[in-house]
Amino acid sequence: MTLKFDEICIDAHDATMLGRWWSEVLGWPHDVDADGDVVLRAPAGAGPNWLFLATPDAKVVKNRIHFDFRPDDQQAEVRRVIGLGARRVDIGQGDSSWVVLADPEGNEFCILAAED
Numbered sequence: 001m002t003l004k005f006d007e008i009c010i011d012a013h014d015a016t017m018l019g020r021w022w023s024e025v026l027g028w029p030h031d032v033d034a035d036g037d038v039v040l041r042a043p044a045g046a047g048p049n050w051l052f053l054a055t056p057d058a059k060v061v062k063n064r065i066h067f068d069f070r071p072d073d074q075q076a077e078v079r080r081v082i083g084l085g086a087r088r089v090d091i092g093q094g095d096s097s098w099v100v101l102a103d104p105e106g107n108e109f110c111i112l113a114a115e116d
Contacts, residue, residue: 005048010107011055018105019052025081025103059106062091067109074099078111 012018019038023030028040028050040050071077078099082088086101089108093100097113 007049007051009051009053011057012052012105013055013058014105015052015054018103019050021085021104022050022052024084025086063108066107068098068112069109070112070115072114074111074113081111 010018015036015038016032019030019040022028023038023040026040028042028046030038030040033039036054038052040052042049069077078101081101085104089100089102089106091100091108098110100108100110102108
Protein backbone atom coordinates (compact mmCIF):
# COMPACT_ATOMS: atom_id res chain seq x y z
CA MET A 1 0.00 0.00 0.00
CA THR A 2 1.21 3.52 -0.82
CA LEU A 3 0.11 6.79 0.72
CA LYS A 4 0.25 10.11 -1.10
CA PHE A 5 0.30 13.33 0.92
CA ASP A 6 -2.63 15.07 -0.75
CA GLU A 7 -3.95 17.88 1.48
CA ILE A 8 -3.31 19.83 4.62
CA CYS A 9 -6.63 20.57 6.32
CA ILE A 10 -6.82 23.81 8.29
CA ASP A 11 -9.77 24.67 10.51
CA ALA A 12 -10.73 28.33 10.26
CA HIS A 13 -13.37 30.51 11.85
CA ASP A 14 -13.67 32.30 8.48
CA ALA A 15 -12.44 29.77 5.91
CA THR A 16 -13.11 32.06 2.96
CA MET A 17 -11.10 34.97 4.37
CA LEU A 18 -8.23 32.81 5.61
CA GLY A 19 -8.04 30.76 2.43
CA ARG A 20 -7.90 33.92 0.33
CA TRP A 21 -5.27 35.41 2.63
CA TRP A 22 -2.99 32.37 2.33
CA SER A 23 -3.65 32.27 -1.42
CA GLU A 24 -2.21 35.79 -1.63
CA VAL A 25 0.73 34.98 0.67
CA LEU A 26 1.68 31.84 -1.28
CA GLY A 27 0.67 33.04 -4.72
CA TRP A 28 -1.39 29.88 -5.21
CA PRO A 29 -4.79 29.85 -6.92
CA HIS A 30 -7.82 29.10 -4.77
CA ASP A 31 -11.39 28.05 -5.31
CA VAL A 32 -14.39 27.04 -3.26
CA ASP A 33 -15.46 23.40 -3.54
CA ALA A 34 -19.00 21.99 -3.50
CA ASP A 35 -18.90 21.79 0.32
CA GLY A 36 -18.00 25.47 0.66
CA ASP A 37 -14.40 24.71 1.66
CA VAL A 38 -11.59 26.83 0.24
CA VAL A 39 -8.95 24.89 -1.66
CA LEU A 40 -5.48 26.27 -2.43
CA ARG A 41 -3.98 24.38 -5.35
CA ALA A 42 -0.27 23.80 -4.88
CA PRO A 43 1.85 24.22 -8.01
CA ALA A 44 3.59 21.04 -9.17
CA GLY A 45 6.40 20.18 -6.78
CA ALA A 46 5.28 22.68 -4.11
CA GLY A 47 3.68 20.12 -1.80
CA PRO A 48 0.12 19.20 -0.97
CA ASN A 49 -2.98 21.32 -1.53
CA TRP A 50 -4.32 23.29 1.43
CA LEU A 51 -7.98 22.88 2.39
CA PHE A 52 -9.61 25.46 4.68
CA LEU A 53 -12.59 24.10 6.60
CA ALA A 54 -15.07 26.35 8.42
CA THR A 55 -15.41 25.75 12.16
CA PRO A 56 -17.25 27.79 14.79
CA ASP A 57 -14.35 27.32 17.21
CA ALA A 58 -11.80 30.08 17.74
CA LYS A 59 -8.10 29.29 18.11
CA VAL A 60 -7.17 29.42 21.79
CA VAL A 61 -3.72 27.82 22.23
CA LYS A 62 -0.39 27.63 20.42
CA ASN A 63 -0.48 25.45 17.30
CA ARG A 64 0.64 21.84 17.70
CA ILE A 65 1.93 21.94 14.11
CA HIS A 66 3.04 24.92 12.07
CA PHE A 67 4.58 25.81 8.72
CA ASP A 68 8.17 26.93 8.13
CA PHE A 69 8.94 28.90 4.97
CA ARG A 70 12.42 29.57 3.61
CA PRO A 71 12.54 32.69 1.39
CA ASP A 72 15.38 34.12 -0.65
CA ASP A 73 15.29 37.30 1.47
CA GLN A 74 13.94 36.83 5.01
CA GLN A 75 13.47 40.47 5.96
CA ALA A 76 11.79 41.37 2.66
CA GLU A 77 9.41 38.44 3.02
CA VAL A 78 8.62 39.29 6.65
CA ARG A 79 7.79 42.87 5.62
CA ARG A 80 5.63 41.63 2.70
CA VAL A 81 3.65 39.16 4.79
CA ILE A 82 3.16 41.66 7.64
CA GLY A 83 1.94 44.11 5.00
CA LEU A 84 -0.69 41.52 4.02
CA GLY A 85 -1.92 41.27 7.62
CA ALA A 86 0.37 38.89 9.50
CA ARG A 87 1.71 39.94 12.88
CA ARG A 88 4.81 39.08 14.90
CA VAL A 89 4.22 36.77 17.85
CA ASP A 90 6.35 35.60 20.75
CA ILE A 91 5.96 31.92 21.54
CA GLY A 92 9.15 31.82 23.61
CA GLN A 93 11.51 31.52 20.65
CA GLY A 94 14.04 33.93 22.17
CA ASP A 95 16.81 35.27 19.96
CA SER A 96 16.58 33.03 16.90
CA SER A 97 17.39 33.07 13.20
CA TRP A 98 13.72 32.64 12.28
CA VAL A 99 10.81 35.05 12.64
CA VAL A 100 7.54 33.80 14.13
CA LEU A 101 4.41 35.35 12.66
CA ALA A 102 0.68 34.66 12.96
CA ASP A 103 -1.92 34.74 10.21
CA PRO A 104 -5.14 36.76 10.64
CA GLU A 105 -6.70 33.97 12.75
CA GLY A 106 -3.63 33.61 14.99
CA ASN A 107 -2.04 30.50 13.44
CA GLU A 108 1.72 30.66 13.96
CA PHE A 109 4.20 30.11 11.15
CA CYS A 110 7.90 30.83 10.71
CA ILE A 111 9.93 32.67 8.12
CA LEU A 112 13.36 31.07 8.22
CA ALA A 113 16.66 32.68 7.29
CA ALA A 114 17.68 32.35 3.66
CA GLU A 115 20.04 29.50 2.85
CA ASP A 116 23.63 30.51 2.21
